[in-house]
Amino acid sequence: MAGKGFTVKKDWDNPLEHAMPEAARVPAELRIGGVHVAPATVLAPMVGVTDTVFRRFIRHASLFTASSAESGVDADITNEQSGCGLLMTEFTSADGLARMRESKRKRYLTFYDDEHPIGAQLFGANAQTLADAARIVEDTGFDTVDLNLGCPAKRVVGCNGGSGLLRDLPKIGEIFRLIRSAVTIPFTVKFRLGWNDSQIVCVELAKMAESEGLCAVALHARTREQGYTGQARWEWIAAVKDAVGIPVIGNGDVRTPEDAAAMVAKTNCDAVMIGRAAPSNPWIFRQIAEYTATGAYTRPTEGDRYRMIRTYFQMLLEDAEASQLLPRDARHGETAGKMKQFASWFTHGVAGGAKLRQQIYVAKTGKAVLEAVDAFFDARLNATVPDEVSAEDAEALPEALLSCGD
Numbered sequence: 452m453a454g455k456g457f458t459v460k461k462d463w464d465n466p467l468e469h470a471m472p473e474a475a476r477v478p479a480e481l482r483i484g485g486v487h488v489a490p491a492t493v494l495a496p497m498v499g500v501t502d503t504v505f506r507r508f509i510r511h512a513s514l515f516t517a518s519s520a521e522s523g524v525d526a527d528i529t530n531e532q533s534g535c536g537l538l539m540t541e542f543t544s545a546d547g548l549a550r551m552r553e554s555k556r557k558r559y560l561t562f563y564d565d566e567h568p569i570g571a572q573l574f575g576a577n578a579q580t581l582a583d584a585a586r587i588v589e590d591t592g593f594d595t596v597d598l599n600l601g602c603p604a605k606r607v608v609g610c611n612g613g614s615g616l617l618r619d620l621p622k623i624g625e626i627f628r629l630i631r632s633a634v635t636i637p638f639t640v641k642f643r644l645g646w647n648d649s650q651i652v653c654v655e656l657a658k659m660a661e662s663e664g665l666c667a668v669a670l671h672a673r674t675r676e677q678g679y680t681g682q683a684r685w686e687w688i689a690a691v692k693d694a695v696g697i698p699v700i701g702n703g704d705v706r707t708p709e710d711a712a713a714m715v716a717k718t719n720c721d722a723v724m725i726g727r728a729a730p731s732n733p734w735i736f737r738q739i740a741e742y743t744a745t746g747a748y749t750r751p752t753e754g755d756r757y758r759m760i761r762t763y764f765q766m767l768l769e770d771a772e773a774s775q776l777l778p779r780d781a782r783h784g785e786t787a788g789k790m791k792q793f794a795s796w797f798t799h800g801v802a803g804g805a806k807l808r809q810q811i812y813v814a815k816t817g818k819a820v821l822e823a824v825d826a827f828f829d830a831r832l833n834a835t836v837p838d839e840v841s842a843e844d845a846e847a848l849p850e851a852l853l854s855c856g857d
Contacts, residue, residue: 469709475716476743477723480536481698484637484666486568486594488536488722490743492711492736493669493700495726495856496539496572496599496641499792503561504770505730506538508763510565512733535736536722538569542599542613545575545584560591570595570639574602576611578626582633589634595666596634598626600642600656603675614675617646620656627663637666641702641724644687647676657691657699669700669724671857679727679857688718700724703857708735708742726856730796733759753801757828760797764790764824768817790820803831 480489494501494509543559562569571588573596575581581598588596600623602613609615616623631638640660645651657668670691672683683703692699701720705711711723728735734751741748751759771786794811798804810823 469707469713475712477711477715477739478721479743481667481721483537483595483639483698486537486637488568490534490536490736490740491722492535492739493537493722493724494535494539494729494736495702495724496542496597497726497730497856498541500730500856501539501541503563503566504763504766506540506566506569507563508766509535509538509729509733509736511762512737512759534740536568537595538566539597540569540571540593542572542574542602543584545573545581546577548573548584548587549580556587556591560588560593562593568594570597572597572599572641574599574607574612576616576622578622578629581626582629585630585634585638589636593636595637595639596630597669598630598638598640600640601671603643603678608675614643614646617643617652617656617675618650620652620659623656624659624663627660627665631664638664639667639669640665641669641671641700643671644674644684647674650674651687653687654690654694657695661695661697665697667698667700667721668695669702671724672701672703673857683857685714685718688714688720692719692721698722702726705857708739708748711739712742724857730793731799733763753828753831756797756801757824757832760824760828761821763793763797764817764821768821771817787814787817787820790814790817794820803827 478491480487481491482488494506540560540562548556548559560571571591571593573581573584573588575584585596599613600616602608604613607613607615611619616626627638627640640656642653642656644653651674653670657670660668668691670688672685672687673679673681685701685703688699688701688703698721699718700722701714701718702724705714705723705725706728711725714720714723723739725735732738732751734749734755738748738750767786767789791812791814794808798807801807807823807827810827811820814820814823
């Protein structure tokens with residue numbers, strides 16, 4: 452659903468390197484209305500990524516393991532202390548939810564008990580339709596509902612959705628009021644700095660959100676015009692934090708635990724939201740918790756990466772087999788496609804990864820993908836191939852069609 456020119460890049464433009472700040476850590480918790488989020492980390496909504504399988508995968512990847520204990524980290528620490536504090540769905544069209552029958556909605560709003568707390572993100576431009584969709588979200592059992600005012604994709608902006616609404620603050624105010632009156636669960640909003648550098652509206656928008664009864668705001672510190680290029684301007688997160696009393700969630704250029712701690716130190720934000728770093732490093736939420744507790748964190752071994760890839764792909768296959776929302780051939784074909792999409796994230800930087808990606812891309816079925824993964828890592832872990840990472844493996848990979856997360 453990303454628009455031309457605004458796909459989310461896997462790489463960052465000249466990323467800044469941050470040392471661990473002495474005075475700040477990612478907070479242990481925050482409250483969004485009555486919802487307890489612990490730790491104060493949020494998985495950003497990403498189209499084509501944050502479906503129920505990936506969300507549950509992130510939850511379990513964030514658990515501490517026995518290997519963590521060997522590195523001096525308490526293996527008995529709970530997921531509330533170590534995992535991602537709040538999961539978010541892919542952004543979902545309010546118009547689509549309002550029109551489709553209830554049975555079809557399950558494809559977009561399915562979640563499981565182990566995903567709580569979880570928020571559903573909506574986009575659209577019609578205030579009443581968004582309010583109706585928010586009621587559906589609440590009735591489905593989500594903990595929070597979020598409004599997307601950040602997506603830069605032309606297809607979305609062309610309908611005056613996502614960041615397109617940043618040019619019409621009175622309309623946003625109307626939307627805020629109708630959604631707030633429609634639901635009792637916490638209502639939040641994610642937005643950008645503004646349409647462009649001459650139209651920075653983030654502080655005014657945050658104040659409006661607070662006055663209309665929203666429970667938290669999340670700021671991706673880029674303009675719509677920037678897309679996903681250049682540096683996120685964290686100083687605006689600090690400005691929003693200074694302007695409002697509700698929780699402020701910072702988003703943009705958090706690639707590592709050091710980045711997360713630095714964002715908190717520089718902005719005083721209440722929580723950190725992570726987008727494109729999560730598919731390439733599903734352990735990042737656990738690493739942030741480790742770093743916060745000890746000043747160090749474990750990095751995945753090649754065996755860890757193999758187990759991660761295989762676990763996620765197996766979860767995709769099992770979910771496709773269990774689902775009744777599409778014909779069997781269609782859902783298995785969709786699963787093979789998702790495996791190919793994620794292969795480029797998961798194998799980036801792995802020695803020989805380009806060869807594995809090539810094998811995955813030509814595979815016809817999910818089973819064939821798994822067989823290719825098993826054969827590749829069996830050879831790797833048994834040291835039958837060299838360890839060098841080629842330039843092709845190390846360079847930035849083709850962009851995935853993700854939108855609305857950083």
